[in-house]
Amino acid sequence: xxxxxxxxxxxxxxxxxxxxxxxxxxxxxxxxxxxxxxxxxxxxxxxxxxxxxxxxxxxxxxxxxxxxxxxxxxxxxxxxxxxxxxxxxxxxxxxxxxxxxxxxxxxxxxxxxxxxxxxxxxxxxxxxxxxxxxxxxxxxxxxxxxxxxxxxxxxxxxxxxxxxxxxxxxxxxxxxxxxxxxx
Amino acid sequence: xxxxxxxxxxxxxxxxxxxxxxxxxxxxxxxxxxxxxxxxxxxxxxxxxxxxxxxxxxxxxxxxxxxxxxxxxxxxxxxxxxxxxxxxxxxxxxxxxxxxxxxxxxxxxxxxxxxxxxxxxxxxxxxxxxxxxxxxxxxxxxxxxxxxxxxxxxxxxxxxxxxxxxxxxxxxxxxxxxxxxxxxxxxxxxxxxxxxxxxxxxxxxxxxxxxxxxxxxxxxxxxxxxxxxxxxxxxxxxxxxxxxxxxxxxxxxxxxxxxxxxxxxxxxxxxxxxxxxxxxxxxxxxxxxxxxxxxxxxxxxxxxxxxxxxxxxxxxxxxxxxxxxxxxxxxxxxxxxxxxxxxxxxxxxxxxxxxxxxxxxxxxxxxxxxxxxxxxxxxxxxxxxxxxxxxxxxxxxxxxxxxxxxxxxxxxxxxxxxxxxxxxxxxxxxxxxxxxxxxxxxxxxxxxxxxxxxxxxxxxxxxxxxxxxxxxxxxxxxxxxxxxxxxxxxxxxxxxxxxxxxxxxxxxxxxxxxxxxxxxxxxxxxxxxxxxxxxxxxxxxxxxxxxxxxxxxxxxxxxxxxxxxxxxxxxxxxxxxxxxxxxxxxxxxxxxxxxxxxxxxxxxxxxxxxxxxxxxxxxxxxxxxxxxxxxxxxxxxxxxxxx
Amino acid sequence: xxxxxxxxxxxxxxxxxxxxxxxxxxxxxxxxxxxxxxxxxxxxxxxxxxxxxxxxxxxxxxxxxxxxxxxxxxxxxxxxxxxxxxxxxxxxxxxxxxxxx
Numbered sequence: 001x002x003x004x005x006x007x008x009x010x011x012x013x014x015x016x017x018x019x020x021x022x023x024x025x026x027x028x029x030x031x032x033x034x035x036x037x038x039x040x041x042x043x044x045x046x047x048x049x050x051x052x053x054x055x056x057x058x059x060x061x062x063x064x065x066x067x068x069x070x071x072x073x074x075x076x077x078x079x080x081x082x083x084x085x086x087x088x089x090x091x092x093x094x095x096x097x098x099x100x101x102x103x104x105x106x107x108x109x110x111x112x113x114x115x116x117x118x119x120x121x122x123x124x125x126x127x128x129x130x131x132x133x134x135x136x137x138x139x140x141x142x143x144x145x146x147x148x149x150x151x152x153x154x155x156x157x158x159x160x161x162x163x164x165x166x167x168x169x170x171x172x173x174x175x176x177x178x179x180x181x182x183x
Numbered sequence: 184x185x186x187x188x189x190x191x192x193x194x195x196x197x198x199x200x201x202x203x204x205x206x207x208x209x210x211x212x213x214x215x216x217x218x219x220x221x222x223x224x225x226x227x228x229x230x231x232x233x234x235x236x237x238x239x240x241x242x243x244x245x246x247x248x249x250x251x252x253x254x255x256x257x258x259x260x261x262x263x264x265x266x267x268x269x270x271x272x273x274x275x276x277x278x279x280x281x282x283x284x285x286x287x288x289x290x291x292x293x294x295x296x297x298x299x300x301x302x303x304x305x306x307x308x309x310x311x312x313x314x315x316x317x318x319x320x321x322x323x324x325x326x327x328x329x330x331x332x333x334x335x336x337x338x339x340x341x342x343x344x345x346x347x348x349x350x351x352x353x354x355x356x357x358x359x360x361x362x363x364x365x366x367x368x369x370x371x372x373x374x375x376x377x378x379x380x381x382x383x384x385x386x387x388x389x390x391x392x393x394x395x396x397x398x399x400x401x402x403x404x405x406x407x408x409x410x411x412x413x414x415x416x417x418x419x420x421x422x423x424x425x426x427x428x429x430x431x432x433x434x435x436x437x438x439x440x441x442x443x444x445x446x447x448x449x450x451x452x453x454x455x456x457x458x459x460x461x462x463x464x465x466x467x468x469x470x471x472x473x474x475x476x477x478x479x480x481x482x483x484x485x486x487x488x489x490x491x492x493x494x495x496x497x498x499x500x501x502x503x504x505x506x507x508x509x510x511x512x513x514x515x516x517x518x519x520x521x522x523x524x525x526x527x528x529x530x531x532x533x534x535x536x537x538x539x540x541x542x543x544x545x546x547x548x549x550x551x552x553x554x555x556x557x558x559x560x561x562x563x564x565x566x567x568x569x570x571x572x573x574x575x576x577x578x579x580x581x582x583x584x585x586x587x588x589x590x591x592x593x594x595x596x597x598x599x600x601x602x603x604x605x606x607x608x609x610x611x612x613x614x615x616x617x618x619x620x621x622x623x624x625x626x627x628x629x630x631x632x633x634x635x636x637x638x639x640x641x642x643x644x645x646x647x648x649x650x651x652x653x654x655x656x657x658x659x660x661x662x663x664x665x666x667x668x669x670x671x672x673x674x675x676x677x678x679x680x681x682x683x684x685x686x687x688x689x690x691x692x693x694x695x696x697x698x699x700x701x702x703x704x705x706x707x708x709x710x711x712x713x714x715x716x717x718x719x720x721x722x723x724x725x726x727x728x729x730x731x732x733x734x735x736x737x738x739x740x741x742x743x744x745x746x747x748x749x750x751x752x753x754x755x756x757x758x759x760x761x762x763x764x765x766x767x768x769x770x771x772x773x774x775x776x777x778x779x780x781x782x783x784x785x786x787x788x789x790x791x792x793x794x795x796x797x798x799x800x801x802x803x804x805x806x807x808x809x810x811x812x813x814x815x816x817x818x819x820x821x822x823x824x825x826x
Numbered sequence: 827x828x829x830x831x832x833x834x835x836x837x838x839x840x841x842x843x844x845x846x847x848x849x850x851x852x853x854x855x856x857x858x859x860x861x862x863x864x865x866x867x868x869x870x871x872x873x874x875x876x877x878x879x880x881x882x883x884x885x886x887x888x889x890x891x892x893x894x895x896x897x898x899x900x901x902x903x904x905x906x907x908x909x910x911x912x913x914x915x916x917x918x919x920x921x922x923x924x925x926x927x
Contacts, residue, residue, distance in 0.1 A: 016829055017829055020829045020833065024833075024837050027837065027841060028837075028840060028841070028844070031841055031844040031845070031864060032844060034848065034857075034860060034861070034864065035844055035845075035847060035848035035851075035852065035857075035861065040854055040856055040857055043857050043860060044860065047860050047863065047864065050841075050864065050867070051867065054867055054870070054871060057834070057837075057871060057874075058871075058874055060829065061834070061874050061875060061877075061878040062878055063874045063877070063878065063886055063889075065886075066870075066874060066886055066889055066890065066893075069890070069893060070867075070870075070893070073893050073894075073897055074863070074867070074893065074896075077897060078863065078896065078897055078900045081900060081901065081904060082856065082859070082860060082900070082904065085856060085904045085907065085908065086856060088908070089856075089907075089908070089911050089917065091854070091856070091917060094853065094854055104850060104851075105850065105851045108846070108847060108850030108851060109847055109850070109851070111846075112843045112846045112847045112850070113843070115839075115842075115843055115846070116839050116840055116842075116843040119835070119836065119839035119843075120836050120839065123832040123835045123836050123839070142877065142878065142881055142882070142883050142886070143874075143877075143878065143883075143886055147883050148883065148886060148887065148890070150883075151883045151884070151886075151887045152887060152890065155884075155887070156887050156890075156891075159891055163891055163894045163895070166894070166895065166898050167894065167897070167898050169898075170897075170898035170899070170901050170902050171901065173901075173902050173905065174901040174902050174904070174905035175905075176905075177902065177905035177906055177908070177909050178904075178905040178908040178909055180912075
């Protein structure tokens with residue numbers, strides 16, 4: 001990554017912010033589309049798009065393994081499962097609007113907006129991340145496969161095994177729950 | 184020493200109760216059950232005899248033994264124990280209770296034959312003897328009260344023994360309850376008396392209290408209060424005015440029960456108690472007067488009611504109330520040993536009369552109305568002759584035992600200057616003779632009036648032998664009290680004198696040695712009795728028309744005494760019904776339901792209301808819950824930020 | 827670091843909020859699930875951003891596990907939805923309200 005930065009001398013630093021804002025816009029757009037669209041399949045597809053954007057972010061942050069895992073697991077497995085289910089249940093378009101209007105909506109939306117404003121205030125306007133702004137190591141390769149592997153198989157070995165069990169349990173559970181009763 | 188065995192005599196009946204009570208249902212042989220019960224009491228009698236012999240051999244001033252078993256209460260100033268006092272008075276009572284008790288146990292083996300509750304009967308009888316012995320042998324008021332309550336309990340259990348039978352206007356259970364509750368009223372008085380004794384003398388042991396009383400001031404109000412309170416207890420237990428109403432109803436129980444409890448022993452507990460506390464009564468002449476008047480009045484009143492009753496047991500019940508009145512009359516005029524002597528002879532002949540009545544009832548298959556009897560002399564010879572003996576004894580004919588004891592009482596009353604009371608006693612004696620021989624005549628002589636199909640036959644030996652023994656005792660029992668005027672030594676009076684001496688000392692009784700007057704009164708009372716007998720035999724024998732026409736002419740009076748002066752009805756209206764109604768309306772519906780239940784329910788309703796208002800949070804809608812999460816998270820974050 | 831950390835965090839907050847709003851207002855239960863996944867991903871982003879900023883691998887390890895758990899949760903959740911659909915013939919979340927007082 002640093003070689004690319006070296007090539008474009010003037011635009012070394014500006015390449016990443018540009019990419020960031022582009023991906024950010026995409027992410028937000030797809031997220032909103034997912035929330036708002038009437039057709040559940042379209043919602044699913046836009047969420048997939050959102051996941052791809054997030055994968056891009058992870059790459060920006062030098063988390064290579066996770067970027068790939070994001071695409072493989074989230075976009076490739078989970079969302080596929082969701083799409084399968086939508087099609088299995090043969091869901092059509094929802095009535096318009098796709099979301100309910102009412103008391104709960106207003107309150108919820110209000111709260112959520114309050115939340116995000118709060119967060120923005122925290123991150124942007126306060127010196128919350130001051131210490132972090134300074135100590136960032138550019139190009140630090142913490143997200144490499146080797147590093148992740150080393151961590152997972154040493155410090156996080158037990159949770160790793162447990163996760164295996166969890167997935168097994170989930171598989172069995174899903175099969176049992178969704179099994180059709182043979183009359 | 185035999186006296187050391189007295190606790191054994193007291194506790195053997197308890198053992199009999201436990202054996203028969205716990206195992207009786209499984210023991211199939213009636214003889215064994217009856218044997219256990221009788222042996223427990225019989226052994227007590229033997230111990231009593233041995234103790235008597237021991238006391239006789241001792242010097243006259245060395246006849247008191249105290250046997251302490253275990254300490255019972257030791258709190259503050261009160262120390263009592265389970266301890267027994269063996270002295271002249273208690274030994275007499277011990278012999279009476281165990282002796283007559285034993286005979287009645289044997290009789291009951293025959294009488295209760297075939298009853299499904301046979302084992303229960305003997306268990307209760309033994310329990311009764313246990314309680315009664317505690318009562319008479321106790322050395323302190325508390326143990327006496329324990330026995331007092333115990334005999335009340337056993338009386339309840341035994342009156343209601345046939346719990347599935349009806350009795351007059353209610354059930355046997357009602358009769359049992361009546362006995363217990365009326366007794367309770369008396370017990371209230373007894374307890375007040377005990378409390379006062381404790382606060383006045385600081386102890387409840389007889390020896391301590393009576394020693395202090397011997398030098399106590401005369402006529403103090405507290406003593407009047409104590410003695411009257413104790414006497415209230417006695418009127419309850421011994422069926423005097425105003426608490427005698429339970430005794431006629433107690434006839435609902437089996438006849439051996441009537442004989443043992445309501446003739447010979449339990450009802451005499453009040454007499455014993457007053458005699459035991461003689462010194463206390465000597466210190467309160469007012470109370471003695473009250474005792475005498477109540478006794479004489481009861482004697483007369485009960486005798487009038489007994490004149491016209493048609494149930495064989497009712498006649499005997501009222502007779503018992505009447506004779507108990509005589510005993511209290513004796514106590515009231517200061518003739519304590521005469522009262523105890525009459526207690527003893529009465530135990531003999533009244534038990535005999537009741538057992539004989541039981542024999543008749545048994546023979547006629549539960550017929551108790553004398554109007555349906557008659558002519559049983561031929562079929563029940565032993566019963567007849569023994570019953571006749573008892574009747575003569577109670578009528579007071581020389582030389583039967585009843586003559587000596589009753590005459591002693593009348594003489595002492597007259598000699599003490601209480602002529603009004605003497606006259607009441609004499610009138611009562613006339614009536615006693617009359618109603619007893621009315622009973623004898625209607626039951627045993629004349630033509631038979633019983634229902635078709637009944638074949639009366641003499642009772643089995645287990646029933647007739649006790650009758651014979653008691654008849655013998657009724658005949659010769661008077662030996663113990665032959666007065667000086669007739670050349671005797673009045674053994675019983677001398678025997679009991681040390682017990683009552685402290686009382687005599689404080690009462691300043693003169694020794695009236697007017698033999699001539701005594702003879703005259705004796706002749707008078709015998710004459711009165713004989714005329715009563717003659718009148719009864721005539722009116723119910725040859726001239727049956729006379730009582731009938733008298734009843735018709737004096738119909739209102741006849742109805743009045745037939746219905747026992749409506750005393751029960753009066754109590755019911757004045758006391759029972761108001762209390763019941765008041766309890767129902769005020770205490771039950773008002774307080775219990777209205778206040779207590781309402782409060783408890785209100786608490787429940789309160790919680791219900793609170794939960795109803797709180798549980799609307801559980802809407803079941805997932806997104807509501809999420810909303811709450813979000814709100815919570817935001818709130819927490821805001822708070823953290825504010826830190 | 828060319829993109830300052832706060833930018834990532836703010837983006838993450840925005841995505842998270844969009845997810846929350848989606849959970850609260852959508853009627854289709856499957857879309858609600860997807861919104862929950864969005865929320866999870868927003869958090870993942872935060873974790874990775876911090877991990878990268880601090881040079882610490884632990885954040886990324888955590889994200890690893892979050893992904894695994896999210897996968898398991900999605901599988902089971904969708905199985906439940908299918909079972910519910912069989913009974914009630916609807917995926918409207920308002921109709922799934924029998925766990926109430």
